[in-house]
Amino acid sequence: MNKTILKTIMIITVSIIFIYAFSVSFSSHSIDNISYVIALGVDLSEDKNNLQVTFEFMDTSSFADNGTSQESPPIIDTVTSTSINSAINLLNSYVGKEINLSHCKVVVFSDELAKKGIFSEITELMNNIQVRPTTNLIISKSRAIEYIQNSTSSLEKVLSKYYDIFPNTSEYTGYTSNIMIGNLYNRLIDNSCGNLAILGGLNEKYTSVKQNSSSSSSSGNSSSGEGSSKDESSGNYSNEQSSSESDNQIPSNNISPNTIVASNSPIIGERGTENIGLAVFKEDKYIGDLTAMDTLCHTIITGEVDTFLISIDNPEIYENYIDVNLFENASPEISVDTSGEQPTINIKIKLTGRIVGIKDGFNIVNEMDLDLNKISEAVNKYLKNSISIYLNKTTSEFCCDIDDFYKIAKKNFLTTQEFEDFDWCSKYPNSKFNISIDANVSYSLLNSD
Amino acid sequence: MEKLNNKESISLVITICINIAILVASQVIVVSCSSASLINATFVSVLAIIFTCIICLLYKKFIGLSILDIADFLGGKFLKFIVGIIFFLYFLFSIVVLLCRLVDCLQIVYYPITNTIFTVLLFIIATGIVCHFKNNAFSKSNLMVLPISLVALLLAFLGNTKNFDYQNIYPLLGNGIDSTFISGMSNMFVFGGIAYLYFLPSKLKRPDKFFSISVISILLSAIFLLITVATIVLMFNKNLVSGQLFPLYTAVRYIEFGTFFQRLDSAFLLIRIISFISFLGIFSNLCLNIFKEITQITDSRPLICPFLLLVFGLTIVLKTHFKLELFQNTIFKILFFSIVIGLGFIILVLANFKKKAFK
Numbered sequence: 001m002n003k004t005i006l007k008t009i010m011i012i013t014v015s016i017i018f019i020y021a022f023s024v025s026f027s028s029h030s031i032d033n034i035s036y037v038i039a040l041g042v043d044l045s046e047d048k049n050n051l052q053v054t055f056e057f058m059d060t061s062s063f064a065d066n067g068t069s070q071e072s073p074p075i076i077d078t079v080t081s082t083s084i085n086s087a088i089n090l091l092n093s094y095v096g097k098e099i100n101l102s103h104c105k106v107v108v109f110s111d112e113l114a115k116k117g118i119f120s121e122i123t124e125l126m127n128n129i130q131v132r133p134t135t136n137l138i139i140s141k142s143r144a145i146e147y148i149q150n151s152t153s154s155l156e157k158v159l160s161k162y163y164d165i166f167p168n169t170s171e172y173t174g175y176t177s178n179i180m181i182g183n184l185y186n187r188l189i190d191n192s193c194g195n196l197a198i199l200g201g202l203n204e205k206y207t208s209v210k211q212n213s214s215s216s217s218s219s220g221n222s223s224s225g226e227g228s229s230k231d232e233s234s235g236n237y238s239n240e241q242s243s244s245e246s247d248n249q250i251p252s253n254n255i256s257p258n259t260i261v262a263s264n265s266p267i268i269g270e271r272g273t274e275n276i277g278l279a280v281f282k283e284d285k286y287i288g289d290l291t292a293m294d295t296l297c298h299t300i301i302t303g304e305v306d307t308f309l310i311s312i313d314n315p316e317i318y319e320n321y322i323d324v325n326l327f328e329n330a331s332p333e334i335s336v337d338t339s340g341e342q343p344t345i346n347i348k349i350k351l352t353g354r355i356v357g358i359k360d361g362f363n364i365v366n367e368m369d370l371d372l373n374k375i376s377e378a379v380n381k382y383l384k385n386s387i388s389i390y391l392n393k394t395t396s397e398f399c400c401d402i403d404d405f406y407k408i409a410k411k412n413f414l415t416t417q418e419f420e421d422f423d424w425c426s427k428y429p430n431s432k433f434n435i436s437i438d439a440n441v442s443y444s445l446l447n448s449d
Numbered sequence: 450m451e452k453l454n455n456k457e458s459i460s461l462v463i464t465i466c467i468n469i470a471i472l473v474a475s476q477v478i479v480v481s482c483s484s485a486s487l488i489n490a491t492f493v494s495v496l497a498i499i500f501t502c503i504i505c506l507l508y509k510k511f512i513g514l515s516i517l518d519i520a521d522f523l524g525g526k527f528l529k530f531i532v533g534i535i536f537f538l539y540f541l542f543s544i545v546v547l548l549c550r551l552v553d554c555l556q557i558v559y560y561p562i563t564n565t566i567f568t569v570l571l572f573i574i575a576t577g578i579v580c581h582f583k584n585n586a587f588s589k590s591n592l593m594v595l596p597i598s599l600v601a602l603l604l605a606f607l608g609n610t611k612n613f614d615y616q617n618i619y620p621l622l623g624n625g626i627d628s629t630f631i632s633g634m635s636n637m638f639v640f641g642g643i644a645y646l647y648f649l650p651s652k653l654k655r656p657d658k659f660f661s662i663s664v665i666s667i668l669l670s671a672i673f674l675l676i677t678v679a680t681i682v683l684m685f686n687k688n689l690v691s692g693q694l695f696p697l698y699t700a701v702r703y704i705e706f707g708t709f710f711q712r713l714d715s716a717f718l719l720i721r722i723i724s725f726i727s728f729l730g731i732f733s734n735l736c737l738n739i740f741k742e743i744t745q746i747t748d749s750r751p752l753i754c755p756f757l758l759l760v761f762g763l764t765i766v767l768k769t770h771f772k773l774e775l776f777q778n779t780i781f782k783i784l785f786f787s788i789v790i791g792l793g794f795i796i797l798v799l800a801n802f803k804k805k806a807f808k
Contacts, residue, residue, distance in 0.1 A: 014574060017567070018570075018571070021563055021567035022560065022567065102712075129557055129558055132702060133699070133702055133703055134702075134703060134705060182702075182703060185689070186685060186686050186689055187686075189686050189688045189689060404614075404616070407614065407617070410616065411619045411620075414620055414621060414622045415620050415622045415623065415624065415625045416483055416620055416623055416624055416625075417625065418620065419620055
């Protein structure tokens with residue numbers, strides 16, 4: 001009897017101790033006491049010595065109990081501080097709830113800050129257990145705060161969901177890449193390579209229309225305050241669309257993927273930002289951009305893109321554009337020869353393709369008189385040329401290996417020391433490339449041989 | 450005391466090896482061998498299997514006897530006492546180092562504000578409950594936990610395949626032949642389960658199956674060690690592996706099955722906690738049994754509380770006053786080689802000579 005009483009007392013005592021001990025961590029981590037950041041923006045402050053950190057929070061009250069969600073403007077706060085951690089610390093006292101980064105989907109750095117180097121900021125983020133290694137990293141051509149303020153998606157009401165899915169386009173366009181902060185940090189520590197981040201920027205058409213609409217609304221004695229939401233601005237955009245036709249004129253030289261990058265695209269829409277191309281880093285400093293076509297070449301070489309579309313403009317085959325959808329059958333075969341003074345990089349890419357569109361080609365399709373071998377050759381030539389231009393850009397302009405050829409070169413060495421002695425970084429700019437493209441193009445699904 | 454069947458015995462050895470591999474050894478292997486980690490893991494696995502076979506051969510003349518019985522046969526009560534104390538200290542050391550490591554990780558991830566004492570106490574009480582039950586409850590519960598733990602390990606590997614960079618295994622010899630094969634041999638400490646094999650024959654229902662039980666358990670442990678090391682090596686640069694979190698947990702943080710199944714690391718950590726409690730139960734039970742045998746007391750249950758208090762105290766001292774890296778990277782290896790490989794082997798060889806001389 002006494003033993004049972006003693007046991008019961010013991011169990012109750014231990015339970016009380018644990019309830020007391022773990023309630024501290026639980027209370028601070030309770031969902032009621034936490035404000036979740038969905039996007040983080042980092043800019044240089046006006047005095048150029050500190051950081052201006054922007055936090056975008058999701059209004060959780062917009063999620064209804066029945067599982068539906070309504071559009072609600074996100075809450076954006078900005079703090080100027082010496083580091084990201086001190087900015088979080090400062091904002092904690094302002095918000096009144098603990099700021100948590102475990103649902104942060106993207107981190108945006110301004111190009112101005114990225115040019116100065118972002119290693120300490122990335123390390124700071126990676127040392128924060130709340131930041132997921134799968135968080136996407138964007139380098140914005142504009143200020144990060146502007147990028148976040150304009151980052152809306154009319155097709156996806158929940159912004160966090162949009163941030164979650166937008167990098168998937170890399171698999172079927174090749175115009176961007178799913179760059180995660182964990183992988184970027186992994187490569188930053190590896191001295192042998194350059195680095196890449198998603199290139200983002202403001203959609204120029206959208207912002208100019210927005211500016212026009214805000215100036216017209218202010219001249220119309222509008223009483224909208226400073227904190228006007230994105231919804232209002234997008235609503236204004238719709239109303240003013242017809243009055244701003246001049247802004248919709250796209251220069252013809254700007255529709256080629258060779259020139260398209262974020263902030264310089266022929267897109268007109270209700271979204272204030274766009275992510276096209278990639279930002280190139282040497283060590284931790286932002287040194288240049290990859291255009292949409294460069295990015296496509298990069299994703300073809302790394303095998304990231306599954307399917308992509310190219311337009312062939314070859315007068316020998318056909319006087320107008322032929323759109324071909326290409327599929328990567330297998331990962332590209334890449335070998336690196338390091339026996340000579342300069343590395344020789346051999347790239348073999350196998351593709352299959354289908355013609356999905358022929359401009360003004362009604363008769364041709366009916367008569368089936370297109371020479372598919374010639375089209376395949378034209379595709380090979382087009383891609384070989386584009387990839388050569390892209391690779392020459394990496395060797396002459398960026399002078400760093402952003403396609404991870406160094407990892408393949410490591411096969412030729414037995415130990416890490418031998419590879420380090422080879423000094424890949426200094427030898428890569430002198431590399432020679434042998435590119436072989438083997439595309440097999442057929443008719444579309446509706447017309448076959 | 451109820452004897453262990455074959456499945457229970459195999460699962461006990463695998464649990465020990467896997468916990469050492471995940472919490473300590475995989476990190477040590479990747480940091481020391483870099484891209485040659487897989488080769489090193491394969492090499493030490495082969496060595497461990499060969500060593501296990503040798504032990505089994507040496508045990509042929511001592512069927513159903515533990516290393517303590519053999520020490521008794523070789524050098525009498527005094528040697529039995531000394532050997533018992535040395536192995537007791539080795540198991541105690543393993544418990545304390547691994548407990549410190551997991552508590553460190555838990556504090557970083559979930560309980561930053563909670564005092565370490567409470568987090569350690571949570572494991573101590575759970576282990577106390579496991580040890581308190583009779584009829585080999587620890588081995589039966591371990592038999593239930595192990596499959597879940599192994600599935601989690603496999604999922605950590607399979608879920609990350611899209612993140613793997615297969616070029617990470619080059620250069621093949623990593624930091625060189627020495628770090629891969631000579632000094633790399635010390636990474637055999639991952640097979641801490643071999644120490645348990647010395648005490649297993651006296652606990653078996655069928656001691657004649659000792660050879661197959663030992664080889665199968667070490668072979669399966671080797672396979673899961675390779676899976677663990679492969680997951681880490683194919684994902685990370687070696688500089689990223691040396692943090693406070695155990696690298697497999699960091700790897701699990703990358704797993705995403707679409708946009709629906711994300712953040713599986715919490716489930717993984719929960720499984721690891723349960724598996725670790727199982728490990729604590731096994732080693733604590735063994736320590737108590739060793740103490741019982743060398744002091745010749747009839748019941749070891751009254752010793753559960755003092756023993757766990759000892760573990761608790763040592764863990765707190767280690768966490769607050771020492772750097773864990775020295776213990777997990779160097780002392781763990783030295784103790785494994787001097788006690789498990791050296792002392793155990795020497796006693797078995799000498800006992801075999803003595804037996805031969807008697808004949």
